[in-house]
Amino acid sequence: xxxxIIEDExxxxxxxxxxxxxxxxxxxxxxxxxxxxxxxxxxxxDCILLDIGLxxxxxxxxxxxxxxxxxxxxxxxxxxxxxxxxxxxxxxxGADDYLVKPFHLTELSARIAAIIRRKKYHGxxxxxxxxxxxxxxxxxxxxHQKEITxxxxxxxxxxxxxxxxxxxxxxxxxxxxLWGDEMDMTNNFDFIYTHIKNLRKKLAEAGSxxxxxxxxxxxxxxxxx
Amino acid sequence: xxxxxxxxxxNLIATCSILLVSAFCYYIVVWQILIAQLDEDLTTERQExxxxxxxxxxLPLPINNxxxxxxxxxLQKNKTSTTISSVSIYDATEKEKVIFRQIExxxxxxxxxxxxxxxEPQAETEDLIQxxxxxxxxxxxxxxxxLFFINRYFLKKLWNPFYxxxxxxxxxxxxxxxxLHLESNKITEFAQLNESVxxxxxxxxxxxxxxxxxxxxASHEMQTPLAIIRLKMDNLIxxxxxxxxxxxxxxxxxxxxxxxxxxxQSLLLLTKIENGQFMANENVLLDKxxxxxxxxxxxxxxxxxxxxxxxxxxxNILFNKQLLEILLNNLLSNAVRYTRENGQLEIILNxxxxxxxxxxxxxxxxxxxFNRFYKEHNSPGMGLGLAIIKxxxxxxxxxxSYRFHKKMHCFRISFLASNFEQN
Numbered sequence: 265x266x267x268x269i270i271e272d273e274x275x276x277x278x279x280x281x282x283x284x285x286x287x288x289x290x291x292x293x294x295x296x297x298x299x300x301x302x303x304x305x306x307x308x309x310d311c312i313l314l315d316i317g318l319x320x321x322x323x324x325x326x327x328x329x330x331x332x333x334x335x336x337x338x339x340x341x342x343x344x345x346x347x348x349x350x351x352x353x354x355x356x357x358g359a360d361d362y363l364v365k366p367f368h369l370t371e372l373s374a375r376i377a378a379i380i381r382r383k384k385y386h387g388x389x390x391x392x393x394x395x396x397x398x399x400x401x402x403x404x405x406x407x408h409q410k411e412i413t414x415x416x417x418x419x420x421x422x423x424x425x426x427x428x429x430x431x432x433x434x435x436x437x438x439x440x441x442l443w444g445d446e447m448d449m450t451n452n453f454d455f456i457y458t459h460i461k462n463l464r465k466k467l468a469e470a471g472s473x474x475x476x477x478x479x480x481x482x483x484x485x486x487x488x489x
Numbered sequence: 490x491x492x493x494x495x496x497x498x499x500n501l502i503a504t505c506s507i508l509l510v511s512a513f514c515y516y517i518v519v520w521q522i523l524i525a526q527l528d529e530d531l532t533t534e535r536q537e538x539x540x541x542x543x544x545x546x547x548l549p550l551p552i553n554n555x556x557x558x559x560x561x562x563x564l565q566k567n568k569t570s571t572t573i574s575s576v577s578i579y580d581a582t583e584k585e586k587v588i589f590r591q592i593e594x595x596x597x598x599x600x601x602x603x604x605x606x607x608x609e610p611q612a613e614t615e616d617l618i619q620x621x622x623x624x625x626x627x628x629x630x631x632x633x634x635x636l637f638f639i640n641r642y643f644l645k646k647l648w649n650p651f652y653x654x655x656x657x658x659x660x661x662x663x664x665x666x667x668x669l670h671l672e673s674n675k676i677t678e679f680a681q682l683n684e685s686v687x688x689x690x691x692x693x694x695x696x697x698x699x700x701x702x703x704x705x706x707a708s709h710e711m712q713t714p715l716a717i718i719r720l721k722m723d724n725l726i727x728x729x730x731x732x733x734x735x736x737x738x739x740x741x742x743x744x745x746x747x748x749x750x751x752x753x754q755s756l757l758l759l760t761k762i763e764n765g766q767f768m769a770n771e772n773v774l775l776d777k778x779x780x781x782x783x784x785x786x787x788x789x790x791x792x793x794x795x796x797x798x799x800x801x802x803x804x805n806i807l808f809n810k811q812l813l814e815i816l817l818n819n820l821l822s823n824a825v826r827y828t829r830e831n832g833q834l835e836i837i838l839n840x841x842x843x844x845x846x847x848x849x850x851x852x853x854x855x856x857x858x859f860n861r862f863y864k865e866h867n868s869p870g871m872g873l874g875l876a877i878i879k880x881x882x883x884x885x886x887x888x889x890s891y892r893f894h895k896k897m898h899c900f901r902i903s904f905l906a907s908n909f910e911q912n
Contacts, residue, residue, distance in 0.1 A: 275717040276713070279717065279723075279724055280720065283720070283724055283727075286727070344716075365712055366719045370723065432726045432727055434723070434743055436743055436744075443785065444785075455792035459788070480733045481740050482726060482739060
C-alpha cells in the first residue's frame with residue numbers, strides 16, 4: 265500500500281516513513297506543495313498524510329487539486345495548529361481525518377489503518393491475528409470463532425494493539441488514544457493498567473494466548489514471540 | 490470627588506474669605522474718611538468760636554439741636570490743648586445712647602478760662618457707612634455669583650477634552666484590537682496629555698502584542714522539535730537491542746517531553762483566548778456536556794475510588810463548546826489529581842452556578858492559585874490549569890472563585906456576572 269507524506273520538516277517526514285515502512289507501507293515524501301502536486305498528479309496513493317503549513321503554500325490546496333481531479337486518495341491532515349477552523353475546513357474539503365502534532369506514531373498508524381479500512385476496503389472489515397478475529401464494522405471480537413464481550417474501551421484497546429502489533433506502544437500513546445489528549449493526567453497512567461488487566465483476563469478466559477507483553481514501565485507490546 | 494466639585498469648594502471658601510476681609514477693610518477705610526471729614530467740620534467750628542471770642546471778648550450763645558451742640562464749662566485748671574474724641578451720651582428723648590464726635594478747647598474770656606465743647610452726632614456718619622458697605626457687599630455678592638456661574642460654564646468647557654480623554658481611556662483595552670485614538674487639542678497641556686497617553690498606550694500595546702506574538706511563536710516553534718523528539722522516540726523504543734535500563738531512561742524522556750508539550754499547548758491556548766480567537770456564539774447544554782465529561786473521566790475516578798455526587802439541572806449557555814470542554818477537563822483533571830484515594834467529588838450545577846468540590850486537607854492560597862505558574866507544594870502540575878480556567882471564565886464573563894469549606898476544595902463558576910464575590 266502506498267502512502268505519500270507531504271511534510272516540510274525532513275526529520276518528521278523520515279520518522280513517519282521509517283515507522284510506516286515497517287508496517288509494510290510504501291512511503292514517498294514530498295517536502296513542498298509543488299512536489300506534492302506533481303506526485304499526486306502522476307501517482308495514486310492509498311493514503312496521503314498532509315501537513316498544512318508548507319513553505320510554498322497552504323497544504324489545503326492539495327485537497328482542492330484532488331477534488332478538482334476527482335481523485336479519491338484518502339487524506340489525513342497533520343497540523344501543528346489545533347485550530348477548530350482548520351479542522352472544519354479540512355474535513356469540508358474532503359479530508360478523511362485530522363491529527364494534531366505532536367502525535368504518536370502508533371496513533372498515526374491506527375488512523376491510517378482506519379481510514380484505509382473505511383474507504384478502500386468496503387466489506388472487508390476483519391482484522392485477524394491468530395485465534396483473534398476483530399470485525400471493525402460490527403465492533404465485535406471473536407476468539408476461536410466464539411464471540412466475546414468487551415467494553416468500548418477494551419475493544420478500542422484491542423484494536424489499537426492489533427493495528428500496532430509487534431510494536432511497543434507507550435502508555436502515553438494508549439492514554440491519548442483512549443481518552444484523548446486533553447486529559448491532563450501528568451504522566452500518571454496507573455488507570456491504564458486496569459484496562460489492560462481486564463482485557464487480558466477476557467482474552468485468556470476465551471482461550472486466547474497472552475499476547476500483551478509489558479515493556480519495562482515503558483508501555484505494552486502485542487506480540488506472539 | 491469630582492474635580493469641578495473640589496474646585497467649587499475651594500473657590501467658595503476663597504471668595505467668602507476675600508469678601509469678608511475686603512468688606513472689613515472697606516468699612517475701616519470709609520469710616521476713617523468720614524470721621525476725618527467730621528473732625529474737619531469740628532475744627533472749623535472751633536475756629537468760628539475762637540474768632541467770635543476774639544472779636545466780642547464774650548462767649549457765643551450755646552447751641553443744642555439735633556445736628557450740633559455747643560456749650561461752655563468754667564475751667565478750674567489751666568488747659569491749653571485741644572482734644573477730639575468720640576463720646577457716647579444718653580439721650581433722654583430718644584432713650585438710648587447716642588455717639589457724638591466732640592472737640593474740646595479752652596477759651597479765655599476776661600481772664601476766666603472756659604472749656605468749650607462742640608459736639609456733632611456720629612450716627613449719621615455711621616448710617617452712611619452702613620449704606621455704603623451694604624451696597625458694596627451686594628455688588629460684590631452679585632459679582633461673585635456671576636463669576637461662579639461663568640466659571641462653572643467655562644471650566645466645564647475647558648475640562649471637556651480631559652473628560653473625553655478619560656472616556657477613551659476607560660474604553661481602551663489591551664485585549665481588544667482597537668487602538669487608542671485621541672483628538673488633538675489646541676490647549677498645550679491637553680495636547681501633551683493626549684500625546685503622552687497615546688504614546689504610552691501604544692507602547693504598552695506594542696509590548697503586549699510582541700509578548701503575545703513571542704509566546705505564540707515560541708510555542709509554535711517548539712512544537713516541531715517536540716514532535717520530532719516524540720516520533721524519533723516512538724521509533725527508538727521499537728529497537729530490540731534496548732535493555733531495561735535504556736527503556737527506563739527513555740520512559741523518563743517521554744514523560745518530560747509530554748510535560749513540555751502540555752506546557753506549550755497551555756501557553757498557546759492562553760494566547761488564543763487572549764487574542765479573542767474563540768467565538769462565544771454556541772448554545773451549549775452544559776448539563777449534557779458535564780455528563781459526557783464525567784463518563785469520560787469515569788475510569789479515573791474509579792481508579793482512585795473517588796465517591797461521586799453529581800446534581801445537574803438543565804442549563805443552556807451561550808458560549809464556546811471547545812472552551813467549555815477544556816474548562817471541564819481542567820477542573821475534573823485537577824479533581825482527580827488532587828483528591829486522595831476514597832475521597833469525594835461533588836459536581837452541582839444549577840441555573841446560576843457550577844460548583845465542583847473535592848476533598849482536601851488544607852485550604853489553598855486563594856489569592857494565588859489562579860495565577861500562572863503558581864504551584865502549591867508537591868503539586869505535580871505546571872500551574873497553568875487554573876490560570877486557563879480563569880482566562881476562560883474571564884472571556885465568558887463568568888466570575889470564578891475558590892473556597893475551602895468543610896474539608897472540600899470548592900470551585901464555583903457563577904453564570905451571573907453581577908453576583909460576583911471576590912472570595
